[in-house]
Every structure is written in structure tokens, then in C-alpha cells.
Amino acid sequence: MSNIPETGRTSRVTVRLIAIQILVFSLLLTLGGRLWYLQIRNGQEYANEAKSNHVQQVIEPATRGSILDARGVPLADNQTRLVVSASRTELLKMKDDGKGVLGRLSKVLGMSEKEIRNKTRLCDAKTPQPCWNGSPYQPIPITDEATTQQALQIRERSEDFPGISAEPTAVRRYAAPGSANTAQVLGYLSPVTDEEITKAKDSHSPLLRSDQIGRSGLERTYDSDLRGKAGVTRYEVDNLGRVIGQTKSEKGEAGASVVTSIDARVQALAEKELAQAMKDARKEIDRNTNRPYEADSGAVVVMEAKTGRVVAMASNPDYDPNAWVGGIDAKDYKRLTTKGSNYPLLNRAIQAQAAPGSIFKVVPTAAAVNAGYDFNGSYPCGSSYSIGGQVFKNFESQSHGSIDLGRALEVSCDTVFYKLSHDEWKKDGGLKPKKDAKNWFYKTAHQFGLGAETGIDLPNEVTGRVPDRQWKKDFWKANKAGWCKQAKNWPKKRDFDTLLAREGCLEGMKLHAYDSVNYAIGQGDTLVTPIQMATIYAAISNGGTLFNPSVGKAVISPNGKNVREIKAQPHGKLPVSRATLKQMDGALAGVATRGTAAWRFGGWPQSKIPMHAKTGTAEVYGKQTTSWFATYTKDYSILMTISQGGTGSGASGPAVRKIYDALYGVDAKGGINPKAALLPRPQEALPKIEKDGTIQAQPIKPVAAPPTAPPGRREQ
Missing domain, CATH: 3.90.1310.10 (Penicillin-binding protein 2a (Domain 2))
Structure with missing residues (x-):
């Protein structure tokens, strides 16, 4: 039994309770202080740190x-x-x-x-x-x-x-x-x-x-x-x-x-023939400069005439797109983008624009008929045409007497189109245009789709140029200051560039007679792209419908169950009556049989596969001539151009002929071998889709172009 008094034990318990209370109170006070410190004093800092935890x-x-x-x-x-x-x-x-x-x-x-x-x-x-x-x-x-x-x-x-x-x-x-x-x-x-x-x-x-x-x-x-x-x-x-x-x-x-719509076999052939045509052109001597043609770039388009689908499209110089895989290095990038490489990234079929030369003449032919001239009328094809003191010559100063418009296309008579365009220029008021000027030669070009994008499903297409009166005014406004500044050097400097600047400063807003006659033969300020001209000649082939050229044909889902077909889309009609279109068609067939392209189509089976063509040799200031060759059959339109390559039939003609030979299986004697034909008819059906969604590919067997029949008499 303890001797400690009851009051003593009670006091000790009280002290302990008080101590515990003080301890608890202290802990609560400390916790509260810490919470105040975290939430109030440093709350924003920790909130910012919490925000840094992210996904x-x-x-x-x-x-x-x-x-x-x-x-x-x-x-x-x-x-x-x-x-x-x-x-x-x-x-x-x-x-x-x-x-x-x-x-x-x-x-x-x-x-x-x-x-x-x-x-x-x-x-x-x-x-x-x-x-x-x-x-x-x-x-x-x-x-x-x-x-x-x-x-x-x-x-x-x-x-x-x-x-x-x-x-x-x-x-x-x-x-x-x-x-x-x-x-x-x-x-x-x-x-x-x-x-x-x-x-x-x-x-x-x-x-x-x-x-x-x-x-x-x-x-x-x-x-x-x-x-x-x-x-x-x-x-x-x-x-x-x-x-x-x-x-x-x-x-x-x-x-x-x-x-x-690309056919890899035709694509490979088109690339090969374009490259070979350029190599061959460099072996020829330019009679104007007495040096070989440079043939520095070119393009070829093979198009389905009835749909506008592109079967092949080649541009030269080209490049290996695998250079971009995994990231392109600085050396390769420089090689692809500098002037020395001549910019191979450009798709010259849709991004190169140049004067078209005589392949453009289908446009003024249609314009003349729309203006009231008789297709079968008689028009003088002299060796030259004069305006004031300026003489505009026919090619190699040839003269063919009085001919109709069909024959003018066949022999590519410049002077016929000079006079027609000049006469219309005068009717429209000349240097002082009438308010109701018809502008048939320029209006018709726009109706043919020139001066605008064709609508092809490839990016960065350029529009070309129709140098009508409005364009002349806009161009003058944009360049007047520079021209007038350079013109101040006259007459101390009498070089050609200063002379042009002086004329541009004074009269650059006016459409002159010489502008009009040069335009009529696809020269002067006129610019077109290969895809535009291929589309036009395809339209002549199919009866007058202008299609948006297209490369994409269908989009197929990974499992093969969803197929979105890309339909051919027309965007207009040629401004030509059926009767006139038939007459133009006959004239272009004559180009391939007895006109400027005949020497390239010797031995062609014309009765079975009618061929139509138009040659073009465009002059470019400061450069050698540009070669153009436009053609079509009932199935295809093929156009080739070579910058600084020479004449149309001379430089581009052989390559285009070889592509046609391969498409239809035409041999050296003019016979047709169906087994050798790459694509005698356009591919309509889509490739077969397997149940697992894979797309069945037909094997590729490179086919060399059949030997072409020996050329006949050469014509320009």
C-alpha cells in the first residue's frame, strides 16, 4: 500500500495532462504555421511547381x-x-x-x-x-x-x-x-x-x-x-x-x-525518250549561233484524251526523291536548289512557261472563224508581211500562195496569221481601242483555258500569260518606274535593253500592231505551260471538252473496304463549232501526213490509228529556240517541249514517235503487234484489291520501244 498521499498523485496526473495538452497544442500550432507557410507565404511557388507536372x-x-x-x-x-x-x-x-x-x-x-x-x-x-x-x-x-x-x-x-x-x-x-x-x-x-x-x-x-x-x-x-x-x-x-x-x-x-493514272512502263519510257532527245539535240548545231543547242531542260506529258488523266509526266533535269528520306543533308539540298543544277525540283510540265510557237496556231485559227473568217476561204501565204517599215517573215521565207486555214495549219504559215491578227487589231481600234472591241484573238485564248490554271491535282501550277490589252496596262503599271529610270541613260547608252526600257516607259501600256502579229504565232509575250497545251490538244481529240488534268485516280483505305474514286472533271468547252473542230482535226491530221510533222511519221498506220500533230519552234530573246511538238490520237494526247532544243519536229519529234510506237506496238514497217503494245487503250479499271486489303500489282517488264520507221523528207 503506497504511502503517497492522494493529493500528490492527483497533482502529478494533472501536470502530465497539462504537458500533453501543451505538446498537442504546440504540434497543432506548428502544423498550422507550416500550412500557412506552404499555402499563404509560398503558395504561388508550390502552385507553379505543381503545374510543371504535365503530360x-x-x-x-x-x-x-x-x-x-x-x-x-x-x-x-x-x-x-x-x-x-x-x-x-x-x-x-x-x-x-x-x-x-x-x-x-x-x-x-x-x-x-x-x-x-x-x-x-x-x-x-x-x-x-x-x-x-x-x-x-x-x-x-x-x-x-x-x-x-x-x-x-x-x-x-x-x-x-x-x-x-x-x-x-x-x-x-x-x-x-x-x-x-x-x-x-x-x-x-x-x-x-x-x-x-x-x-x-x-x-x-x-x-x-x-x-x-x-x-x-x-x-x-x-x-x-x-x-x-x-x-x-x-x-x-x-x-x-x-x-x-x-x-x-x-x-x-x-x-x-x-x-x-500513271503507268510506270510508259512513265519510264517517257523519261528515257525525253533525256535521249535532249542529248541528241546537243549534238546538233544551231545555225543562228553556230554552236550546239544547249537543250538545258524539257518536259513531256502523256494524257488520256477522253478523260484528262495523266499516263506519264516527265521533267528534266530530274532528281532522286530518296535523297529526302531520313532528312536531306546540306550538300544534297544545295545541289538541288542552286542555279548550277538548273533547279531539278521544278516540275516543268506544270511550272515551266514559255512562248509556244506554232503549236499555238490552233487558237488564232478558232479565233479567226469566230470573228467571221471562212475556214475554207483563200488567204495569201507570202514569204513576208510588212507593217509600216517593219517586216515579219515566214519561216525560212517560204511562200505557199493562196491557201485556206487548214493548209495554213499544215504548213504552219506565219504570214496568214500575221494578216488575220493585224486586221482584227485594226478593227478593234488599233492603238486607240474601241469601247466595244471584240478582241477575238485574245478572248478565244482565254476560252481555250490559257492564262489560267488547268486544275491539275498537283501543287504550284503556274498560269502562263495571255498578253491582251488589260495585261499590257497592268504590266506597264508594275514596271513603269524601273523602265523610266533605266531610260534616263538614253541616248548615252544605246544597247537593246535600254531601248526596250525607253519604249516601255513611253508606250508600254499600249497594244501595238507588232504585239498582235507576234502573239498570233505564239511569240512575243505569250506564255503557256506544257500541261495547258496537252489539255487543249486532248480537247480537240475528244470533241471539244476541256478536262482538269488529273493524276490521282482513287483513294483506298488500308483494309481495302473503302474506295473513293476520283472522277474526271470537265471545266469547259472549246469555243469552236463541231464543223470547225472537224475541219481543224482534218488539218492536224494533214500535219502528220503531208505537213511539217510528216517526216517524223513516215510509215505510221494512219488508216488504223489516225495521227494528228502540230510542230512549234519558238524564239526566245537571249536564248536558243524552244522545241514544241503537240500530237494526239483518239486515245492519247502527247506533248513534248525542250528548252533551247531547236525545232519542234527536229528535236522532240523522234521521241514522241517512239512513245506512240511503244503504246500501240507499231513496228518499223508500220505493222501493229498487239503483244508488243504497252497500252493500246487507256487503263480504265482499278487494280484488284485482295480480301486482306492489299492491292495486287501487275509485274513490271520494261519494254524497249519498237524500232521506228526510217524518216522521210524533212520539213520544219
């Missing part, structure tokens, strides 16, 4: 759809390559920021450490290429050309290469089946920019940083179809880049395939 995306790029020819042959598809990539997040976790790993990697890949480091650094306003402009949480590709041995070394020694992966990945391939390069038609890819991402944010096809998008050609036109939908895995990361969780992900979807 980052890791993208699995979609497999881009293929671009196929009309028979299902891949022109652009994907190739599995061994891609070595680096995780920047993992590298930055290392004490040396991954320098040691990248050093070891450089030895395995045979690349310099500097090159690898540059590829893994992030792009910004101060960082030049090469650098990575994608997400820092995305694996950064270092090379897509790793060998199997290199990939095995990296994977087997994973402890030496943390943050480095070597995986098979699909990358773009431009297959060039049967040597059909098709570069300018296909285009190329490059990484998306921040500006493009922002612009597409609210569209039906938003862009991701990992996306490669089409920059030209079909890759650009059908980019949203081809690109597909990338797979997205979202990670929540803190402000140090550490992954702290995973959020919702999205499954990717492969891109659709685009079937084109």
Missing part, C-alpha cells in the same frame, strides 16, 4: 500509305530499315549527359561524335540544322541505315548503350519501278514545322511533331489521306522529366493508298 506524348508514327500506278505497282511505299534512336530523357539522367554512350555509339555506327550529338540536340531559334525539332520525349532517330551487325552489337551490349534502341522501322521509299523515277510528280516528305502544327490544330487532320508531311507533288496533294493517324501514348512527367504515371493512349491507323 508528355510519345508518338508511334503511322505507316504512310503507298502511291501506286494504274496497275497497282508501287511508285512510293515503305521499306523496313534498321533505325537507331536515342532517348534524350535517358541520356540526360546520366552524369555526363550521355556523352560516353554517344561516344561508344559513334564507333559502332562509324559516325563522328559531333554528328550524333548534333542530331540529338533540340532545335530552337539559335540552333542550326541538324537538330531534333520533335518532342524531347520522343526517341530521336540517329540513322535509318544501320546494318544488322551494328543493330546486334547495340542490342547485345545494352548495358553499354542505355537509352539507345535499334529497331526495324518503316521509312519512305521511292521505288522507281522499271526505272520510272517520277520524282516531280511524287514529290517528297520533310518534318512538320511548329507553324504548320498551330495552323492545323483545329482542322479535321491535326498534325503532330513526329509527322512527316508532303512538300510537293502527290505527297502534298494527298497528304491527309496518305499520312494516316499516329499512335499516341501519354505519360505524366514531373518538372525534371521523370515519368510518374501513364494516361490514356490512342491506337494508330495506317494511311490510305492512292492509285494514280
